[in-house]
Amino acid sequence: MVAVDDFFGYQPTWCPGCGNWGIYTALKKALVELGYSPDKLVVVFGIGCSGNMNDFLNAYGLHSLHGRAIPNAIGIKLANHKLLVIAVVGDGDCYGEGGNHLIHACRGNHDIKVIVHDNRVYGLTTGQAAPTSPEGFKSKSTPLGLIEAPLNPLALALVAGATFIGQGFAGDINHLTLVFKEAFSHQGFSLVNVLQPCVTFNKVNTYQYYFQRVYKLDKDYKKNNFNLALEKALELNQERFPLGVIYQVKKPSYHEKLSPIAYLPLVEKKRFLDYNLLLKEFI
Amino acid sequence: MTFTWKIGGEAGFGIMTTGLLFSKVVSRLGYQILDHVEYPSLVRGGHNAYEVCVSDEEVYALKDEIDVLVCLNKETFYKHKARLTLESLVLYDKKEFDFEDNFQKINIPFKKILAYFNGQSVMKNIIALGASLAILGGEIKILTDLIKEQFSKKGEEVVKFNQQFAIVGYEEVKKNYSSLIKNFLTEKQEKKDYLVLSGNDAFSLGAVMADCRLYAAYPMTPSSSVLHTLASWQEKTGMIVRHAEDEISVINTALGASFAGVRSAVGTSGGGFALMVESLSFAGMAEIPVVVFLAQRPGPATGMPTWTEQGDLLFAIFSGHGEFPKIVLTPGDQKEMIKLTLKAFNLADIYQTPVIIISDMYLSEGHKSVEKEWFENLVTNYSINRGKIIQTSKFTLQIGGQGDDAKLKIRNFLRYKITDDGISEKIIPATPGYFYQENSYEHLEDGHTTEDSKERIKQVDKRKRKIRTYLSQDFHLPNFYGEKDATFIFVSWGSTKGAILMAQKELKKRGIETGFYHFTHLYPLDKEKVSLLFEPKKRYILVENNSLGQLGKILAMETGFEIKEKILRYDGRPINAKEIVNYF
Numbered sequence: 001m002v003a004v005d006d007f008f009g010y011q012p013t014w015c016p017g018c019g020n021w022g023i024y025t026a027l028k029k030a031l032v033e034l035g036y037s038p039d040k041l042v043v044v045f046g047i048g049c050s051g052n053m054n055d056f057l058n059a060y061g062l063h064s065l066h067g068r069a070i071p072n073a074i075g076i077k078l079a080n081h082k083l084l085v086i087a088v089v090g091d092g093d094c095y096g097e098g099g100n101h102l103i104h105a106c107r108g109n110h111d112i113k114v115i116v117h118d119n120r121v122y123g124l125t126t127g128q129a130a131p132t133s134p135e136g137f138k139s140k141s142t143p144l145g146l147i148e149a150p151l152n153p154l155a156l157a158l159v160a161g162a163t164f165i166g167q168g169f170a171g172d173i174n175h176l177t178l179v180f181k182e183a184f185s186h187q188g189f190s191l192v193n194v195l196q197p198c199v200t201f202n203k204v205n206t207y208q209y210y211f212q213r214v215y216k217l218d219k220d221y222k223k224n225n226f227n228l229a230l231e232k233a234l235e236l237n238q239e240r241f242p243l244g245v246i247y248q249v250k251k252p253s254y255h256e257k258l259s260p261i262a263y264l265p266l267v268e269k270k271r272f273l274d275y276n277l278l279l280k281e282f283i
Numbered sequence: 284m285t286f287t288w289k290i291g292g293e294a295g296f297g298i299m300t301t302g303l304l305f306s307k308v309v310s311r312l313g314y315q316i317l318d319h320v321e322y323p324s325l326v327r328g329g330h331n332a333y334e335v336c337v338s339d340e341e342v343y344a345l346k347d348e349i350d351v352l353v354c355l356n357k358e359t360f361y362k363h364k365a366r367l368t369l370e371s372l373v374l375y376d377k378k379e380f381d382f383e384d385n386f387q388k389i390n391i392p393f394k395k396i397l398a399y400f401n402g403q404s405v406m407k408n409i410i411a412l413g414a415s416l417a418i419l420g421g422e423i424k425i426l427t428d429l430i431k432e433q434f435s436k437k438g439e440e441v442v443k444f445n446q447q448f449a450i451v452g453y454e455e456v457k458k459n460y461s462s463l464i465k466n467f468l469t470e471k472q473e474k475k476d477y478l479v480l481s482g483n484d485a486f487s488l489g490a491v492m493a494d495c496r497l498y499a500a501y502p503m504t505p506s507s508s509v510l511h512t513l514a515s516w517q518e519k520t521g522m523i524v525r526h527a528e529d530e531i532s533v534i535n536t537a538l539g540a541s542f543a544g545v546r547s548a549v550g551t552s553g554g555g556f557a558l559m560v561e562s563l564s565f566a567g568m569a570e571i572p573v574v575v576f577l578a579q580r581p582g583p584a585t586g587m588p589t590w591t592e593q594g595d596l597l598f599a600i601f602s603g604h605g606e607f608p609k610i611v612l613t614p615g616d617q618k619e620m621i622k623l624t625l626k627a628f629n630l631a632d633i634y635q636t637p638v639i640i641i642s643d644m645y646l647s648e649g650h651k652s653v654e655k656e657w658f659e660n661l662v663t664n665y666s667i668n669r670g671k672i673i674q675t676s677k678f679t680l681q682i683g684g685q686g687d688d689a690k691l692k693i694r695n696f697l698r699y700k701i702t703d704d705g706i707s708e709k710i711i712p713a714t715p716g717y718f719y720q721e722n723s724y725e726h727l728e729d730g731h732t733t734e735d736s737k738e739r740i741k742q743v744d745k746r747k748r749k750i751r752t753y754l755s756q757d758f759h760l761p762n763f764y765g766e767k768d769a770t771f772i773f774v775s776w777g778s779t780k781g782a783i784l785m786a787q788k789e790l791k792k793r794g795i796e797t798g799f800y801h802f803t804h805l806y807p808l809d810k811e812k813v814s815l816l817f818e819p820k821k822r823y824i825l826v827e828n829n830s831l832g833q834l835g836k837i838l839a840m841e842t843g844f845e846i847k848e849k850i851l852r853y854d855g856r857p858i859n860a861k862e863i864v865n866y867f
Contacts, residue, residue: 006693010731038693038718042543047723054720055731058695060712061720062542063732064535065565071532075539075547076712078497078523083543083713101535104528260521267544267711271494272520275662278488279655282478283307 002037004028010055019170019196023117024053026173027088030180041084042076044069046098048090049124049198050117057088067097070105073112074254080265081111081255084184091118095131095151106160106189111253113183113190116153117170119198120205127201134204154233154246157191158226164190165229165247169214170197171207175243182245188253195241210241217244224249284339286350286467288419290411291332291359294322298355301408302333304429306479306650308416309337311425313471315652316479317342317781319645319857324504324588330358337467342651343616343781347861351418353411355393356380372463374414389418389460396451406448413452418460421468423453476655482646482778485617485653486550486576487512489624491520492662495574496545499525499533504588505644506550506578530558538562538571542721544672544711546628550576553595554585560602563637567607567746569721570699570707572631572638572672574624579643581855590855591644593777593828597836599639600806608705608749610638611806615780617651619803621658625665630757633670634749635706641805643828645857646778671708695719697728701741705748754809760816761800769796771867774846775826776802776834779858783826786863795867802834814842824848824866828858 007028014020031041038058045051047066054063064072069087077085087094094102094116105112121139122128128141132153137146157165164186168176176194183190195214197207221244222228229247255261261269288305292298299320306316317336323329334349336342351372354360357380360373364384367373373386376393391414393407409430416426427446434442456464480488487509490498500510514524523540527533530551537547551559556577566573577599581592600611610630614620620642627638696719700707707728710717720730725742727733761774765787773783780801787797800816817823817838825835825846830853835846850866852858 039715040713042712044539052732054722058693058718059720060718061722061730062539062569063720063722063724065561065723068531068535068562068565071527071535072539072542074525074532075497075499075536075541076543077539078525078536079540079543079545079547080713100528101532104532258523259518260523266496266521266523266540269496269521271667272491272522274519275488275492275659277519278491278516279478279658282480282484283311283476283655 002032002035004032007031007038007058008056009058012056013052014049015200017199018049019119019194019198020049020053020117022170022173022176023115023194023196024056026168026176026180027115028057029173029177030184033177034181034184036084041086043086043088044073044076046087046089046093047124048093048117048122050088050090051093053088067093067101070094070098070101070112070114074105074110077110077112077255078266080267081261082265084113085111086113086115086184088115089117091116091120091132092122092130095153099131102157103160106157106162106191108254109161109163109188109251111188111255113192115180115192116194117196118153118193119196119202121198121202123198123201137204150236152233152236153191153193154236155230158229158233158247162191162247163188163249163251164245166190166192166245167195167241167243168192169195169210169241169243171210172243175216179244186248188251213239214241214243217242217246223247284467285336285342285346287334287336287346287348288351288353288415289332289334289349289363290353290355291330291363292355292407294325294329294331295327296331296355297405297408298331298333301412302335303479303650305412305415306335307429308412308421308425309335309468310477310479310652312421312468313474314338314468315340315342315477317345317649317651319345319649322589330362332359332363344785344860345857347859351415353415355407355411372418374411374418387463389414389456389463391452391455396448400447400451402448406445409445409448410452413449414456416468417453417456418464419468420464420466422470423450477652478655478658479650480617480653481508481648481650482617482620482642483508483578483648484512485620486624486640486642488658489621490548490574490628491516491522492665493625493628494546494667495522495548495628497523497525497537497540497547498550499527499536499547500550501527501530501533501555503552503555505580505647506552506576508648509550509576530555531562534559534562534573537573538566541571541573542712546572546632548574548576550578552578552580553582553598556595556602561604563609564603564605564607565723566637567603567609568605568723570635570746571721572635574627574631575637575639577639577641578647579641581853587855589644591828591857592853592855593643593779593833594853596641596776596805596829596833599641600837602639606743607746608634608636608753608807610634610636610753611641612638613641613777613803613805614646615777615801615803616646617653618657620646621661623803625661629668630753632672633668633706634753635670635709636749641777643778671706673708673710693718695729698730699726699728699742699745701728701745703748704752705745706752750807754807758807758809759804760809760812761802763798763800765798766796767798769798770822771795771797772821772823773797773799773826774823774834774838775799776805779826779828782858782860782863785860789860789864790867806837808837808841810841813838814844817842817844822848824850826850826858826863829853
């Protein structure tokens with residue numbers, strides 16, 4: 001039997017009280033409850049405080065560059081679609097530096113699970129405004145207050161074609177575990193935006209802030225309704241944060257539409273040797 | 284016998300397809316070719332031209348004179364007139380334009396024929412092919428057969444319709460110009476089977492035969508036809524081809540796939556490569572094999588997208604921040620492209636690091652004859668060498684012998700174990716019983732991030748030792764052509780090879796002996812061995828398609844030897860033999 005401790009690697013270095021602890025715990029719980037062991041999955045990490053989880057989580061891992069975890073995850077899935085492929089990324093990482101990759105991973109319905117640690121600030125670089133920071137946010141890079149409106153990741157993923165969009169809160173580990181389990185079990189692209197307080201650099205979006213503004217979606221919430229999901233996503237404008245599976249529909253994943261890997265994963269296939277099939281067009 | 288046939292017309296009217304058809308026709312007749320296309324970076328309008336140099340022997344480079352010029356419009360004549368001789372044949376439609384000059388005029392009433400048979404203007408090309416074949420003394424059958432193969436999917440009627448234009452063009456010449464007909468293209472009795480391959484085709488075939496299973500790219504001239512070719516083969520070869528959202532995604536898709544255990548490659552030109560280089564550095568640090576096909580065009584910035592240059596050599600060898608090993612290969616023609624592509628995939632796996640294959644528009648988009656038999660021998664004798672990358676099944680067996688404990692406990696595999704040759708074993712992710720991570724941060728042997736001084740030095744040294752291993756195991760000194768004792772020695776890399784070989788022949792006729800060092804394994808260089816190649820009393824002449832003499836700079840940096848004499852061309856056109864000969 002795999003236990004939560006089997007996933008425990010090096011001792012984490014996050015600040016005491018950081019939301020990453022909650023996400024880390026929920027992730028390990030979800031993996032154990034779904035029956036995964038460290039040798040049965042691949043996790044790609046971006047760069048940021050979230051990405052530092054690479055050292056704390058036992059698994060086949062690829063600690064990528066800032067912003068590039070998504071295309072790495074796509075490549076891994078294409079090479080071996082039997083693997084569960086998770087991308088652990090941050091809001092600056094995934095919504096800023098790697099924003100283009102997110103859009104195209106959504107529309108491709110690549111079967112990867114993207115967990116965004118959305119603390120609405122740059123933590124590792126010591127506190128600059130992030131794409132999801134609230135308007136007016138004062139930081140080292142925006143001492144006069146942030147001019148841009150915050151990016152709405154749920155709405156963005158929705159209109160870009162994501163087939164699974166979930167939201168969790170680092171302050172509610174049990175619920176977050178459930179959302180992760182739903183995401184990992186989904187066939188297709190999954191985005192889980194995790195609301196995460198940064199106790200050191202974000203004095204606005206604190207635990208207290210979220211406790212007052214998050215709520216769990218009703219049991220009878222219709223998660224396959226696009227318009228309803230968009231409405232839920234736009235509640236960000238009123239600073240209300242629905243938790244749970246905001247949107248989920250069934251659609252074939254990118255790799256399921258690739259005839260070369262209809263039977264065997266790419267990595268397990270026999271080598272192609274029949275070059276005569278190719279030479280005709282050169283004669 | 285060697286002659287040049289050239290066709291020109293307005294862009295968007297099928298000049299490229301026609302030129303390639305001509306190359307294939309003469310190839311089927313048993314002749315060898317080398318061709319080159321000129322086109323502007325737009326889809327309609329502007330001038331397109333395609334020239335084919337045909338010979339009984341291997342063709343190394345384009346020749347200066349045009350022997351047959353097919354003018355589908357007036358502009359073609361005036362643009363290329365300077366390369367005509369009094370014996371040159373000019374095919375044109377008197378109704379469209381006429382000229383006073385004293386060339387061999389062959390009037391083909393394209394317009395009249397089109398009107399009579401109700402053809403579209405793009406069919407001028409086929410009339411021109413028929414007429415060209417007639418004037419060069421070839422049989423029409425090979426052309427009508429090729430048309431049949433090309434249009435057979437569209438039905439018998441379309442085939443017949445197109446064939447009639449070829450036949451009419453052919454008959455027109457036979458009827459009116461019998462005295463001018465040459466015997467250049469009589470079908471060879473004993474002929475070899477030739478493949479008509481562009482450099483991009485050569486890379487594509489090499490990649491497939493090297494078991495590359497994932498190719499990612501974003502369209503960029505002159506690399507795009509690799510994307511098209513490999514994508515069109517997917518159902519046959521089983522390769523996955525991803526046209527990603529940008530070049531950053533391209534290389535990271537390939538790195539992900541390679542990490543997961545499949546051979547992967549990307550293709551691009553300078554601008555796209557610029558977007559990739561941060562990730563190239565990632566591949567160097569995380570030790571992920573990847574093959575990068577870099578087809579150069581004139582830069583900087585957008586530059587001249589559809590023309591040729593060797594301007595990215597220094598950029599390629601220095602690409603990526605930080606210090607990490609990378610191997611840069613520079614094939615000089617189609618055969619070397621196939622050979623080095625096969626080798627590149629082995630090297631990437633053996634050294635677990637990026638390998639860059641540099642091409643340019645001239646090599647990438649021009650075609651050359653390659654004997655089918657040569658290709659078959661090469662690929663049949665090729666064996667895949669994945670170095671220390673271990674397939675799952677093998678490794679499970681290996682740990683099976685280590686007692687029950689090994690089977691039960693999931694252990695952290697030492698992905699970056701310190702070794703003498705600098706290369707560590709890699710098991711494929713999801714190998715049971717283990718886990719590890721590959722890391723863009725500096726790391727310990729087990730892959731975990733470190734900032735420790737001693738560990739840093741160990742890993743830097745380990746990566747650096749790969750260069751030493753490569754230099755002793757797989758590096759090749761430049762190939763030498765010509766006379767060892769000659770006073771004049773050319774030095775070049777990549778696609779300038781053919782023009783130099785041709786210039787050497789011409790110079791020999793004039794009594795000037797030359798030698799030629801052609802670099803294909805360009806970086807890293809074994810500086811001791813390379814230094815020994817240069818003798819102070821000889822005259823070395825650097826030949827490059829760029830303005831800085833970039834190979835010269837690398838040689839000076841590595842060996843201290845400075846080549847002072849240079850033949851450099853950087854107007855977007857390939858260097859030709861004549862300008863090399865004229866240097867003397």
